[in-house]
Amino acid sequence: MPLADLTQHGAHVMTVCNACRYCEQYCPVFPAMEERRTFGKADLAFLANLCHNCGECLYACQYAPPHEFGINVPNTLAQIRLQVYQDYAWPRVLGVAFTRHNLLTGLALAATFSAIFAVAAQNLSPTDRSGNFYAVVPHGVMVTLFGLIFLFAVVAMAVGVVRFVSHTGGLTRGLTRGQTPPQIETSGRTAAPFRDILTLRHLHASGADCVSGEEQRTPWRRWLHHCTFYGFLLCFASTTVAAIYDNVFGWRAPYDYASLPVVLGTSGGVGLLAGSLGLWILRRRRDPALTDQTQDGLDESFLALLFLTTLTGLALLVLRHEPVMPWLLVVHLGTVLALFVTLPYGKFMHGLYRAAALFIAR
Numbered sequence: 135m136p137l138a139d140l141t142q143h144g145a146h147v148m149t150v151c152n153a154c155r156y157c158e159q160y161c162p163v164f165p166a167m168e169e170r171r172t173f174g175k176a177d178l179a180f181l182a183n184l185c186h187n188c189g190e191c192l193y194a195c196q197y198a199p200p201h202e203f204g205i206n207v208p209n210t211l212a213q214i215r216l217q218v219y220q221d222y223a224w225p226r227v228l229g230v231a232f233t234r235h236n237l238l239t240g241l242a243l244a245a246t247f248s249a250i251f252a253v254a255a256q257n258l259s260p261t262d263r264s265g266n267f268y269a270v271v272p273h274g275v276m277v278t279l280f281g282l283i284f285l286f287a288v289v290a291m292a293v294g295v296v297r298f299v300s301h302t303g304g305l306t307r308g309l310t311r312g313q314t315p316p317q318i319e320t321s322g323r324t325a326a327p328f329r330d331i332l333t334l335r336h337l338h339a340s341g342a343d344c345v346s347g348e349e350q351r352t353p354w355r356r357w358l359h360h361c362t363f364y365g366f367l368l369c370f371a372s373t374t375v376a377a378i379y380d381n382v383f384g385w386r387a388p389y390d391y392a393s394l395p396v397v398l399g400t401s402g403g404v405g406l407l408a409g410s411l412g413l414w415i416l417r418r419r420r421d422p423a424l425t426d427q428t429q430d431g432l433d434e435s436f437l438a439l440l441f442l443t444t445l446t447g448l449a450l451l452v453l454r455h456e457p458v459m460p461w462l463l464v465v466h467l468g469t470v471l472a473l474f475v476t477l478p479y480g481k482f483m484h485g486l487y488r489a490a491a492l493f494i495a496r
Contacts, residue, residue, distance in 0.1 A: 140213055141174075141175050143218065148167055155168065157194055160188070161191075162253035163219070166181060166495055179217075183490070184491045186334075192423060200472065206423060208425070212426035216429055216432075219294075222231050222301070224294055236432070237434045239431075240472060241322075243476065244473075246472075247468035255270050258461065258462065263459075264455070266386075270463050271464070272458075273386075291486060294486070295487065328483070331492060334359055338422065343356060346416070347420065347425075355416055358413045361405040364405055365401075369402035371452070372394075373395075375395045394457070407445060410438075414441070436476070440473065
């Protein structure tokens with residue numbers, strides 16, 4: 135849908151919802167919506183990223199299809215989120231990646247980077263079985279390449295979030311001068327966004343759990359998001375501890391199975407493996423009306439790269455003393471690099487924008 139039409143459609147949907155207000159208790163979107171009388175592009179960007187796509191409002195809406203108004207808040211806000219990702223991407227020219235990204239491009243990137251590592255590897259047939267990764271890919275090459283790519287990804291994601299906050303941050307108060315929304319008066323307003331982020335509270339809205347279809351509520355979507363979220367954090371913690379071991383204490387990998395980096399990485403890997411695979415299965419079973427199907431490739435590519443990164447990492451841990459280790463290593467490194475490169479232009483960004491929106495709305 136063209137940008138002008140999408141903005142107009144989003145404004146129409148929010149105007150109808152603002153007149154009805156039946157869903158105001160479901161999530162932060164509707165109280166924030168009620169602070170506005172008109173809905174411009176920045177307003178819609180903010181509201182779209184407050185939405186957790188729990189789906190409750192679609193089945194509660196009396197104006198949902200097949201009603202002539204055709205109100206579908208989850209689908210509309212999902213389309214607006216995609217436009218937000220494109221608009222705030224850095225460099226802007228790479229914003230087009232959000233619409234062209236799919237499962238094939240993610241796998242092709244992983245295969246290409248793996249092939250490059252295989253060519254650059256200094257020894258794919260080591261004579262010893264010490265599990266020394268740096269005997270395959272030199273330490274300096276690994277640190278320099280991944281350091282630069284990770285730094286670029288962090289800068290690109292930070293610029294996107296700053297653009298989002300600067301564009302929407304001033305629009306989160308009532309249009310009547312001096313109006314203070316009720317939620318601003320509550321105690322613990324700074325801690326509340328942290329709580330909502332860490333508990334994924336809005337994934338179950340006002341019902342028992344997140345809906346996957348009409349009258350179908352299960353806790354799986356929330357649990358699998360928790361597995362993915364905390365699994366990612368544990369893996370990041372593992373990498374950080376390993377970097378400290380290596381660069382501060384001079385303790386080179388491989389580390390013992392009982393060491394802190396291995397314990398953290400294994401725990402996080404199990405969570406990521408279960409979360410990414412489970413979300414892949416769940417999204418295929420969820421009511422298509424709750425999503426924007428044009429973003430299927432974006433979702434599937436991210437989940438596939440997460441799953442393959444974790445699977446190859448755990449396989450590398452188990453088989454690091456076997457002859458297959460060098461080949462597993464180059465595949466793992468290529469997949470991780472593909473994941474890093476696509477982080478600022480994939481579904482990972484929705485978590486950052488959503489967290490920013492929750493802090494703005496506190």
